[in-house]
Amino acid sequence: MDGHSLIKQYWRACEERDWEAFGRTVAPDVVYRDPQTREIVRGRADYVAFNQTYPGDWHLTVERVIAQDDEGVSWTSFAVGDETMTGLCFFRFGDGLITEIDDFWPEPYEPPTREVPVVDRY
Template sequence: MTSMASRTSRTSRTSMTELRGTVETFWATAQARDWDAFAETLAEDVVYELPQTRERIHGRERYVQFNREYPGDWQARVVRIVAEPGQVVSWMHVTVGLEEMHAISFFTGDEQGRIAAVTDFWPEPYEPPTGREHLVERY
């Protein structure tokens, strides 16, 4: 007989693996502009948030349309994905034309292994304040 803790652990690992795979598919289909396959990674009631611009999108159809209509010739490459049960974080390297940037995306999954929520952070590069040169190494 399998213990409850063992079953829960197995379910958590499966959920983590499933959601990680879903996020990998999310990025691959976005990069390929395969919007039908991209939509399949999302829960019907997905919520997308951009804290820097204070924007929120509710629903799969609107979120797919947002990505479909995003301006410019952008490319996205996964740098790193970290997964735990029900949550995944991705670090992305994105180019839009000649501009390069990094983004951090937080994903939450639903019971079907689809993406229920995405929060994107698009940090802007800036020059550090003076006075700490003796402590840091610039790269």
């Protein structure tokens, strides 16, 4: 399976709470890192449990996936209640499985005032 399909399958299983299928997308020795919280999870069983026990009634939408060779990235929208967050996940692949994940959750902020009005807001 190519990286693009693997990432899509990973997120589909996650959204469907199909933890068996989710676990089949990651390597037995997968490493997950969240640089903002400085959390690290090692191994398939622990990583599945980490996701399976995430609190709240959350849902995610995949906005974009790009993958080439042994690396890929996804942009997701993650909703918990009334709050929606943007997630950026960087993946590494090996032997048809995800071997490493670096997960970023940037927070929105108000931009600085500009001297030149060249930017619109959406």
